[in-house]
Amino acid sequence: MNAIPRHSADFHDRVRRNDASDTARQLLVWCPDWPVVAAAAPLGLSLQLPLAVFDHGEVFACSTMARVEGVRRGMRRRDASARCPELTVLERNPASEIRTFEDVLSAMEEISAGVAPVRPGLCALRVPSRFYGGEKEAAAVVAEHLVSAGVWDFRIGIADDIFAAEHAARRAAPQDCWIIAPGGSAAFLAVLPIGVLENAELVTLLRRLGIRSLGDFASLATRDVLTRFGREGALLHRLARGLDKQPVVSRRPPLDMNQQVSFTPALETVEPIVFSARQTAERLVAELAYHGLVCTQVRIEVVTEGGWTGSRVWAHSRWFAASDLIDRIYWQLQGDPAPEPVCELRLLPESVESLADHGEGLWGSALNEHVERGIARLQGMLGPEEVLAPSLQGGRSPHDRQVLSPWGERRPTQRNPRLPWPGAIPPPAPARVFPAPMPSVVLSEDRKPVSVTSRGLMTAAPAFVSIGDESELMPVDAWAGPWPIDELWWDPAQARQVARFQVTGIDGSAWLLVVENDQWWTEARYD
Amino acid sequence: MDSPSLAMALVAGASQAGEWVAIVGASDLGLEAAAGFGIDLERTVVVPRPGELWLSVTAGLLDVATVVIVKPPVPVSAQQAERLKSRLRTKDAALVCWGDWPRSDATLAITESSWLGLGRGHGRLTARQVVVSVRQGGPVRRVPLWLPGPDQQVAERDHTVVPLAVAQAG
Numbered sequence: 070m071n072a073i074p075r076h077s078a079d080f081h082d083r084v085r086r087n088d089a090s091d092t093a094r095q096l097l098v099w100c101p102d103w104p105v106v107a108a109a110a111p112l113g114l115s116l117q118l119p120l121a122v123f124d125h126g127e128v129f130a131c132s133t134m135a136r137v138e139g140v141r142r143g144m145r146r147r148d149a150s151a152r153c154p155e156l157t158v159l160e161r162n163p164a165s166e167i168r169t170f171e172d173v174l175s176a177m178e179e180i181s182a183g184v185a186p187v188r189p190g191l192c193a194l195r196v197p198s199r200f201y202g203g204e205k206e207a208a209a210v211v212a213e214h215l216v217s218a219g220v221w222d223f224r225i226g227i228a229d230d231i232f233a234a235e236h237a238a239r240r241a242a243p244q245d246c247w248i249i250a251p252g253g254s255a256a257f258l259a260v261l262p263i264g265v266l267e268n269a270e271l272v273t274l275l276r277r278l279g280i281r282s283l284g285d286f287a288s289l290a291t292r293d294v295l296t297r298f299g300r301e302g303a304l305l306h307r308l309a310r311g312l313d314k315q316p317v318v319s320r321r322p323p324l325d326m327n328q329q330v331s332f333t334p335a336l337e338t339v340e341p342i343v344f345s346a347r348q349t350a351e352r353l354v355a356e357l358a359y360h361g362l363v364c365t366q367v368r369i370e371v372v373t374e375g376g377w378t379g380s381r382v383w384a385h386s387r388w389f390a391a392s393d394l395i396d397r398i399y400w401q402l403q404g405d406p407a408p409e410p411v412c413e414l415r416l417l418p419e420s421v422e423s424l425a426d427h428g429e430g431l432w433g434s435a436l437n438e439h440v441e442r443g444i445a446r447l448q449g450m451l452g453p454e455e456v457l458a459p460s461l462q463g464g465r466s467p468h469d470r471q472v473l474s475p476w477g478e479r480r481p482t483q484r485n486p487r488l489p490w491p492g493a494i495p496p497p498a499p500a501r502v503f504p505a506p507m508p509s510v511v512l513s514e515d516r517k518p519v520s521v522t523s524r525g526l527m528t529a530a531p532a533f534v535s536i537g538d539e540s541e542l543m544p545v546d547a548w549a550g551p552w553p554i555d556e557l558w559w560d561p562a563q564a565r566q567v568a569r570f571q572v573t574g575i576d577g578s579a580w581l582l583v584v585e586n587d588q589w590w591t592e593a594r595y596d
Numbered sequence: 597m598d599s600p601s602l603a604m605a606l607v608a609g610a611s612q613a614g615e616w617v618a619i620v621g622a623s624d625l626g627l628e629a630a631a632g633f634g635i636d637l638e639r640t641v642v643v644p645r646p647g648e649l650w651l652s653v654t655a656g657l658l659d660v661a662t663v664v665i666v667k668p669p670v671p672v673s674a675q676q677a678e679r680l681k682s683r684l685r686t687k688d689a690a691l692v693c694w695g696d697w698p699r700s701d702a703t704l705a706i707t708e709s710s711w712l713g714l715g716r717g718h719g720r721l722t723a724r725q726v727v728v729s730v731r732q733g734g735p736v737r738r739v740p741l742w743l744p745g746p747d748q749q750v751a752e753r754d755h756t757v758v759p760l761a762v763a764q765a766g
Contacts (some may be wrong), residue, residue, distance in 0.1 A: 440616060443660035444641060450649060450656070457642045459627045471627035473642055495720060497744050498628035500600040530717060547714035549721075571721050577709040579721055593626065595711065595721060596600050 103190025254311025259284030335410030499593035608634035
């Protein structure tokens, strides 16, 4: 585990990688029957024996030999023993599952950054194909490394997204990899049975409707799925279809989505920490849901009194529900125990997904689809407040007359631009409107500051003007004004008396100046 | 080019024809002026603060819009220009740079400019006469323009108006 500060080299690395190649493929390492591996390891049992791990009296996982004999998940102990008399019964050991998987994760982190565990036995990483010269080669390197680290039974799957890669890994032979070509997720997933969606309610419902495979589900119209099955159904529907041909850059959520909880006094054991973090996890999921988002990767940071920080990114093949987050917190604390009492726990969503990101024509016409998609990608890169739609509104100063609002949000129409606004400068409008007016100095012929009285009379004609703080004095060629405005004179708190001027310098530049309380500002430039 | 007015006048034609326009890195662009030149704001995307990612943002916007006005925050290197060039060719889009751009197909600059309409304490800015120098691989052409003229349109200019005040002083 690394103590990585947020937005450090890792973040810029990730951004640069998005820069270099638009398709971010996922490599998934799946260690089948991991609970068996983890339970057998401390006892030194060979995995060639028939073994079964029991949880609450039912088979939770079993080894290959046991499966051959007919043992299946969910069987009761008596049935399992009847099928296979030599079965060795093991109790489930979640702590061991996590701890032994930490070793695998450390081995993987030696050859690649950005390893994100999904759950014990399954972890994802970005395909370092460029570095190793191809995806098959990269998988081979990962395989070699795992073997030398002592992990024997694993499969690798490579696909556009984690969900497809997980199922690809199941198809692969031991220590081998199964690659789904870019854009081939849909075709691959189509033949899988509907049960793989793991949402019991939805699966039973779909089965009753006659939908048996993911392909059947994917062929339904998106709009219908959203109406009938809600947001969750629509997101699963998108998973079933595989990613679009133009993969969307995983969206970086706005910074204020982070949640954290502090413990005073600091807590030492795992259980109370997880218990106290429950509400925080639920709050995070609720906040994201309020904005129409779900979290697909989360960074969990554990901070101790002594300043030690443990940080790990967790991925999920679908998205995180509150219980999933709590599981990951538990696993992280188990796998990499904090050396000192923990005083703070932070949940930082690293990537989120929204229904609106994939412009599949849910709303809006097909013509603007590619525009909406491209803009969604940019919003993912920069944040939704940085990609803006321009519009004009009423007002007197050039700055008031234009408004930029985040793309997709309804534009706030406070002031109607078509109504007359006396005091506004007539066209042509200035080509450069400074976001913040620059303080300026206006001097008369005898180098004295020029001002405007409350009656709108000038004390002297402007002869020199200095735009902005540091610039030199420029002689004035022509000027016009004052155009005084007495705004909100009936409200003493908000009353403003300003006067505007247009000024041209002898170098041909033209400026819009405004004076208020004897202080001059440059609002715009006619460039 | 070195003037936002020139850039806006150039893209206005495409916008009127129905194309999408994007503006990157220009946090001080006057939107009313843009509308005045003929840019349809309904089909415009503005990213005023791309920060370090301005190159990828510009590349991404070339997917969205046919014409992109970019104001690079730092001097552009030749490799960065090359990267965008290939994308421009595949996307059949145009990039207008407010600032310097290495090895551009055309460079426009305003060499002379005078505003009309202001006197000594009266009048208001009404029109701008400019001479634009165009370098497109061959010799430099000098084009006199109204930017905008008294009718607020951009047009070629065939005569020069000399303000009375200047004439009297001269």
